[in-house]
Amino acid sequence: MAASVATGSPVRESASLPGNAEVDADALIERSRERAATPLGDRDRLASLLLGGSFLAASVTLAALAHSSRTTGVAAVVVFVASYGLASRIDFEIGTGSAVPTQLVLVPMLALLPVQYVPLCVLAGLLLGGLPEYARGRVPLDRSVLRFVNSWHAVGPALVLVAAGQPSPTLRHLPIYAVALSAQFVFDFGSTALRDRLGLGVSPLSLVRFMVWIWAVDLALTPIALLAAVGSSAHPTLVVFTLPLIGLLAYFARERQVRIDHALELSHAYRGTAMLLGDVVEADDAYTGSHSRDVVTLVLEVADRIGLDARQRRDAEFAALLHDIGKIKIPAEIINKPGKLTDDEWAVMKTHTVEGERLLSQVGGILGNVGRIVRSCHEDWDGTGYPDGLVAEEIPLVARIVRACDAFSAMTTDRSYRKARPVEEAIAELRRCAGTDFDPVVVDALAASVT
Structure with a gap:
């Protein structure tokens, strides 16, 4: 019955x-x-x-x-x-x-x-x-x-x-x-x-x-x-x-x-830990923290549209929230530098994905698995990204989603040195870079979610 x-x-x-x-x-x-x-x-x-x-x-x-x-x-x-x-x-x-x-x-x-x-x-x-x-x-x-x-x-x-x-x-x-x-x-x-x-x-x-x-x-x-x-x-x-x-x-x-x-208590504990780490990021850098929360919303919409299962969707939510967690290990003068970074500074900045994986692996469990996704959130579809130069579907699907949503959120958010770009212009840029920087399927799903 x-x-x-x-x-x-x-x-x-x-x-x-x-x-x-x-x-x-x-x-x-x-x-x-x-x-x-x-x-x-x-x-x-x-x-x-x-x-x-x-x-x-x-x-x-x-x-x-x-x-x-x-x-x-x-x-x-x-x-x-x-x-x-x-x-x-x-x-x-x-x-x-x-x-x-x-x-x-x-x-x-x-x-x-x-x-x-x-x-x-x-x-x-x-x-x-x-x-x-x-x-x-x-x-x-x-x-x-x-x-x-x-x-x-x-x-x-x-x-x-x-x-x-x-x-x-x-x-x-x-x-x-x-x-x-x-x-x-x-x-x-x-x-x-x-x-x-x-x-x-x-x-x-x-x-x-x-x-x-x-x-x-x-x-x-x-x-x-x-x-x-x-x-x-x-x-x-x-x-x-x-x-x-x-x-x-x-x-x-x-x-x-x-x-x-x-299981529910453990899930709440992981979610609470993820939110706490997100607050740590926001306390360290207000823009990075609010940006990460905006990316979460976009990532979940794209994940739903693509059809991720429950486990992948949970990982996507945590990865979107914590994809920049490694930036707390990057010197503030580099994070907050208003101008263009030097080659040496850029090399340091690119370590934030590896640092993020290391921090989350110390937490372990679900967040340890999320750390492996965070490591790949700046990989490019054509293999020119970092830190491992992964190509196409070698990049975890969740990381591909976070990559595109991260870029879209960055383009459509006001910064101290530039105004936000219109949604239509940001989508056009994503489509131009589909197949090089971004997964074309993810770009299509993101465009459908925001237009």
């Missing part, structure tokens, strides 16, 4: 990256956690109320009109609802949502309870599972309507099994249960996609890559759930013997959550 609608929400299309770029999975989880702690927006609330209300109407109608020869005691229903609520609290965070092992309880419910009541039992379980968060104020109360929306996945298989006469889970009836499982996925995706399209303006296609993992979890748990249903056919309350497995999954989910928490 997809739990994105019950907790967080996918990234809006406007926040998604164009081309082939993908947002880092841990970053998506962080955004989802943040949204889960905020009330629904007006548009989202309206869409959720419509879908939640339609679920309630459909499930009540199904319960009223369908009939079943199955008989189950109140105790069994209570056990199923409580077990479903417990399973719904086990949260495997995946991208913008989460996978929960409720399949272990849903399949026995469909196999043993009067099927027409299963959607309402699922709703009761989800509401029960969410009570602790609502009671502690961790999740705004208005998000409880999402539990209604999230119950739509139970309607699909219930309709299939009711239409088939509510068969028992035997080998002969496995094809019917396979169709019911397919209906579960269709209704799960349909309700999630419809709510996100109406409430958030998110394309349904953007959900597929996350929901595939959620469906994979459901598929993996279904055979175990069927065995539990067969074993509990005489005494439905025996479904409680799935609880140890649910407990084990809860442990794994907790371990994954801790890993994600640590």
Whole structure:
């Protein structure tokens, strides 16, 4: 079952990256956690109320009109609802949502309870599972309507099994249960996609890559759930013997959550270090610092347009911010000299890329990798750059992007000795030097970003 609608929400299309770029999975989880702690927006609330209300109407109608020869005691229903609520609290965070092992309880419910009541039992379980968060104020109360929306996945298989006469889970009836499982996925995706399209303006296609993992979890748990249903056919309350497995999954989910928490903390630490180093550059030379921050914006726009993946995009952001970090090792009289540098001074100036790599390698980790990119940020496409004379695609792609954006920002910024050049003139200069100083593909992407 997809739990994105019950907790967080996918990234809006406007926040998604164009081309082939993908947002880092841990970053998506962080955004989802943040949204889960905020009330629904007006548009989202309206869409959720419509879908939640339609679920309630459909499930009540199904319960009223369908009939079943199955008989189950109140105790069994209570056990199923409580077990479903417990399973719904086990949260495997995946991208913008989460996978929960409720399949272990849903399949026995469909196999043993009067099927027409299963959607309402699922709703009761989800509401029960969410009570602790609502009671502690961790999740705004208005998000409880999402539990209604999230119950739509139970309607699909219930309709299939009711239409088939509510068969028992035997080998002969496995094809019917396979169709019911397919209906579960269709209704799960349909309700999630419809709510996100109406409430958030998110394309349904953007959900597929996350929901595939959620469906994979459901598929993996279904055979175990069927065995539990067969074993509990005489005494439905025996479904409680799935609880140890649910407990084990809860442990794994907790371990994954801790890993994600640590990854997010580490990411914040690296970002904080990068920003601190950027402040050091700005304190040493105000122009270099503000120039670096301007380059970051340009670099990220070009990276998105070219389609860098999440890791490359992160490296691009840090490299753009820190590409001049080595200048803090260059004497101030050279950095601030108003006139043309002598050959000896220029030789010293060109060491700033190597110094930048050395400084960042001392930090290590992600910034150590960024240091290798910083070293190449003044390499030219034709091999005439420095410090290594790399040619064309020997130069890291991120460094090629920073190189072009750095030059554009320098040309369009006022300096003490000249006025800023117009954007059109700067782009013309970049195009003139494409194939010699700059990567032609990067120049095209930069021109498209600023014009």
